[in-house]
Amino acid sequence: xxxxIIIGSGPAGLSAAIYAKRAGLxxxxxxANAMSxxxxxxxxxxxxxxxxxxMNGFDMGTAFREHADKLQIAFKEAQVKxxxxxxxxKIVHTRKEELEARTIILATGAEHSHLGVPGEEELSGQGxxxxxxxxxxFFKGRIVAVVGGGDxxxxxxxxxxxxxxxxxxxxxxxxxxxxxxxxxxxxxxxNVEILYSHVVKQINxxxxxxxxxxxxxxxxxxxxxxxxxxxxxxxxxxxxxxxREQVSCDEGxxxxxxxxxxxxxxxxxxxxxxxxxxxxxxxxAVADGANAATSAENYIRLSKNK
Numbered sequence: 001x002x003x004x005i006i007i008g009s010g011p012a013g014l015s016a017a018i019y020a021k022r023a024g025l026x027x028x029x030x031x032a033n034a035m036s037x038x039x040x041x042x043x044x045x046x047x048x049x050x051x052x053x054x055m056n057g058f059d060m061g062t063a064f065r066e067h068a069d070k071l072q073i074a075f076k077e078a079q080v081k082x083x084x085x086x087x088x089x090k091i092v093h094t095r096k097e098e099l100e101a102r103t104i105i106l107a108t109g110a111e112h113s114h115l116g117v118p119g120e121e122e123l124s125g126q127g128x129x130x131x132x133x134x135x136x137x138f139f140k141g142r143i144v145a146v147v148g149g150g151d152x153x154x155x156x157x158x159x160x161x162x163x164x165x166x167x168x169x170x171x172x173x174x175x176x177x178x179x180x181x182x183x184x185x186x187x188x189x190x191n192v193e194i195l196y197s198h199v200v201k202q203i204n205x206x207x208x209x210x211x212x213x214x215x216x217x218x219x220x221x222x223x224x225x226x227x228x229x230x231x232x233x234x235x236x237x238x239x240x241x242x243x244r245e246q247v248s249c250d251e252g253x254x255x256x257x258x259x260x261x262x263x264x265x266x267x268x269x270x271x272x273x274x275x276x277x278x279x280x281x282x283x284x285a286v287a288d289g290a291n292a293a294t295s296a297e298n299y300i301r302l303s304k305n306k
Contacts, residue, residue, distance in 0.1 A: 001102070004300075005099060007030050007092070010037060012038075012286065014289065017073045020296065025296070037057075037060075040058075041058050081093045102300055106255070108238075108240070111236065113237065127228065128229075143227050146168070146230075148170075148233035150235075153171070154183065170198050172198065197217050211227060212224070257275050
């Protein structure tokens with residue numbers, strides 16, 4: 001019986017583990033992948049984390065895990081299949097065993113939807129990005145493209161237009177889906193060009209993005225668009241399947257929880273990108289982990305005093 005089981009070891013999960021360990025909790029971190037770090041491992045450079053300007057994402061993820069290892073936190077590599085809430089006892093079901101805990105923190109993160117075109121995976125972190133606020137500063141004075149037509153894509157294009165020489169917004173339909181106020185703001189920007197009814201067929205470049213192969217969905221005509229970077233904003237989905245039927249979520253599957261990470265089920269907490277919140281960054285994930293671990297500690301202390 002553990003005091004706490006943390007599922008996921010990205011920045012949120014590792015932060016929660018460090019705070020929980022320092023609080024004296026008996027805990028276990030379960031990670032489905034061979035390495036801890038989450039999405040940050042695939043980020044070429046992080047330039048907005050306090051005190052670590054220009055940090056390589058892989059190195060940052062490694063440093064986070066090393067901090068946890070120095071505290072001798074227990075880790076298990078396993079795929080969690082199900083979580084059962086039996087009131088005071090939570091059961092985490094993996095492929096091979098069942099583990100019991102008084103509290104759970106879900107920190108499994110979220111995944112960006114991909115285009116699935118040639119060059120996307122190869123150039124990820126080298127000009128292919130899924131976060132304009134994370135990576136936009138690296139493209140100051142350069143030519144970039146944003147793929148998508150919803151609110152996030154429009155917001156990304158507006159954000160990038162502040163510093164980039166030219167921004168192309170590429171959308172597969174003949175009209176945008178984003179909010180009208182965002183569309184109006186976008187159309188008033190002189191360095192933004194909207195390419196309607198186009199899809200990206202391939203991302204080209206050696207060691208960095210150099211161009212996009214586009215196709216007109218109406219005519220089938222293809223053309224090459226020279227760009228230095230491409231920001232893909234075609235959707236994101238939180239990895240909340242383990243709890244989606246047990247706790248309250250919004251329409252997108254994000255779990256409803258406040259800054260304390262507490263869900264509407266006692267003893268179940270969330271941290272990081274699985275939580276409904278306005279900003280999803282490394283720094284907010286780390287803060288979420290600290291808050292969720294502190295909430296779990298308080299929950300256990302109060303439960304023992306009953």
